[in-house]
Amino acid sequence: AVPHGLGVAWGIDLVNHLSIRRGFPIKDFGSRLHDFIDRHLAFELADFPTAEALIDMTRRDKKVAVGQLNLVLLRGPGDLVIEPTPFDDDLMEGVREFLESSGVVRRD
DSSP: OOOHHHHHHHHHHHHHHHHHHTTOSOHHHHHHHHHHHHHHSOEEESSOOOHHHHHHHHTTSTTEETTEEEEEEEEETTEEEEEEEESSHHHHHHHHHHHHHOSSEEEO
16 A cells, blocks of 8 residues: 555656646756655555556546546646646556656556
8 A cells, every 4th residue: 555645746746747748837846846756755566556547546536527637737836727638648648658757656
């Protein structure tokens, strides 16, 4: 099991990654936050869900409305926007890319 606080931190890191993919100008801020999370909150998991499994779990989340995930994306420090996001290939690729590039989730 993953402690709740770690799940929240990883979720913030993932959403920042998705924000950068969408072109929001937070690359420096997002990189600093990612490095902090990677350095201080890394956690080894023997069996971490795939991008497909994570997205499937998200379909039942309270942030889903009308078949879309309402992502809270970061446009800049303190500047958030809610973007309805379809469960499509772009979302899947963004989550996959994050999982593959992140040192936060380490596997045995």
